[in-house]
Amino acid sequence: MADRSVPPGPGPGSGDGRHDPTDDRIRALLADVVASAPPPPTVAEVRDQALPLAPVPAAPPGGAHRRRPPGSGRARTVRAALAYAAVVVLVLAGVRAIDGRGGERTVMPGDTLPVRYVPTDVPSGLQLTDVDLGAAPDLGPLPEVGVYERDDGARVRIAAGPPDWATRAAGLGAREALPVATTTTGPPTTGGPTTGPPTSGSPTTTTAAPGTTAAPSSTTTLLATSGSTTTTGPAPGVAGLPARPDIRAEPVRGGAGGVEVHDPTTTTVWFGHEGRLVAVDVHGLDRSGALGVVERLVPDAGGRLVPAPADGFRRVTETGAGPAGAEPPAMARLVYTAAEGRDGGPAFVVTTVRLREGVADDADLLVATAGSFGRIDRWGDRQVLVDDGLDDGATTLVSFVDPAGVLVTVLVSALGPTDDLGPYVDGLVPADERAWDRVAAE
């Protein structure tokens, strides 16, 4: 649009009424800039701007699982129902993993990549990476773990909840439930694995009932720097990868009621400001490393880890459950950054930001957009690679969390020209479900 009109009038700084030529020059400067302004985006363009990853619902006031108010509208209900998919399936042919050795390698057959449920309807570019079950005790049994194996040997664990788990978690009515990959043989038992016909469109599954040996043996391909400790001793290496001290898989055990969850490398750093609390969970580094990452990223990463203004927040406590009186976080948001490791090479740091329930402005808490996912682009030169940007079509970071709060982050290799992650974050079963066969529970 061409608009070179220069608003008349005395300059605002002319407190004594005398004309200041600088004001005219500033107006002329603005006239040049405004003249170059393009047409504003249309409503459709603003509305249709989408994220490459599944959107996540904001935590409604008072809890992350409050039912939507009546009269929301059928369209909204349907949209919400579609979005609250009980999902998470991961793994494709050749998940590419960065192993800290100066190159990339593919995690191939034999590697087990656990997959968990995660609601996928989040607004404002947030990605829900956690569900606070404490706020919704009526969710019932947690998902069971199903094990899928592909014909090339790659294996995936799929958390398959009871048929109405997703809808209960979403606060939707049972009749709006989405089909989930689950058994239909009834409630879980304490015995061995159970089998049953899958729901329509999902492959045959063998599920391990909560509390059985299958769940505790789940492993996570969470790359971490060396030095992390676990309460159970050294963690096993990632299946299929050579054992090395700087690569480890963190054991994921089932949580109460089903899948136990444990991430011993998580360091929680709490920040507080004007009654609002934000907990930053840093995965994959030991405590000193985690604090270093948080300290570096907090003032720098554009509000990535703490609400804006970043300097308004101060660390309240370093680790643990947070300050006295802190309410349990209602929702977490994933931030992924790639930071320089202690050995000079890149190391993955996966962080989550837990929002105190009731925090008003999620957008102030940054990130949560796919564009905020950092990635390794040239880690061989040992630079700090905290970066924004969507996946480049070759490597994508996809994160999932189960109802008990386990964060699973996996690098996903190129999917081809379309590079469409939709089937993986929105689907209920592996995208190439026909390639997945039933296997015995572990």
Place this chain on the structure above:
Amino acid sequence: MIRPEETLGDADDWEAVYVAHSLRLIRLATVLVGPDDAPDLVSEAVRRAVHRPGWASVRDPGAYLVTSLVNQTRQFHRERSRRAAREERTARLASPAGYAEPAADLDVRVALEALSPQQRAVVFLTYWEDKPIPQVAHLLDVSQGTVRKQLDRAKAKLKRVLDG
């Protein structure tokens, strides 16, 4: 930042609000980030604003969108600088011998680059839209003192740049 205001019916109809303020937003965005990135900035800022939990209760949605736009600019600049650094790094690594520093931008944007996003917004609202200090403060959700201070600083910076 959420504005804890009284409920306003038309805040629910974000599309109408946006249309009413779109011209201001795109012009301000152009001042903030340049014409090439202005549409994306507007889209992102509006989308974030209308999806915030407090949007329905905002009393002045137009001002809220302005604030959202300025706030989003900070994130935009950080992303852009990191992207530029990555591209530069890639270019250097790809052709270290042939890498040339990009030529400095000598047009009017040089002057604006001297200002922070908030200062640019203050300048735009004050000089282009001729808003008084109190109204600028309201639009940007800052104090009047902050507006005066930012305006003085912006004017001083621009004067130095314009004087060469």
